[in-house]
Amino acid sequence: MAIVPKRKHSKARRDTRRSNVWKIEAPAFSKCGKCGALKVCHRVCKSCGYYKDREVIKKEA
Numbered sequence: 001m002a003i004v005p006k007r008k009h010s011k012a013r014r015d016t017r018r019s020n021v022w023k024i025e026a027p028a029f030s031k032c033g034k035c036g037a038l039k040v041c042h043r044v045c046k047s048c049g050y051y052k053d054r055e056v057i058k059k060e061a
Contacts (some may be wrong), residue, residue, distance in 0.1 A: 029038045032045040033053065039045045057060035 006040040015038055019056045030041050031037070032048060032050065033037050034050040035045065035048040037045060037047040039047075044056045047059075049059040
């Protein structure tokens with residue numbers, strides 16, 4: 001059977017436990033090797049469409 005707590009935890013104690021769940025870091029940015037624009041690491045560059053020196057998305061100039 002499940003263990004039931006003997007006393008009720010306060011709302012402050014509950015909220016302090018949950019507060020660390022929602023801390024999300026901003027994504028790290030790097031420069032695109034092709035065009036030099038800032039992009040998210042390990043993703044296709046939005047401005048030129050290249051990833052690892054290969055054209056993934058065709059973009060018009």
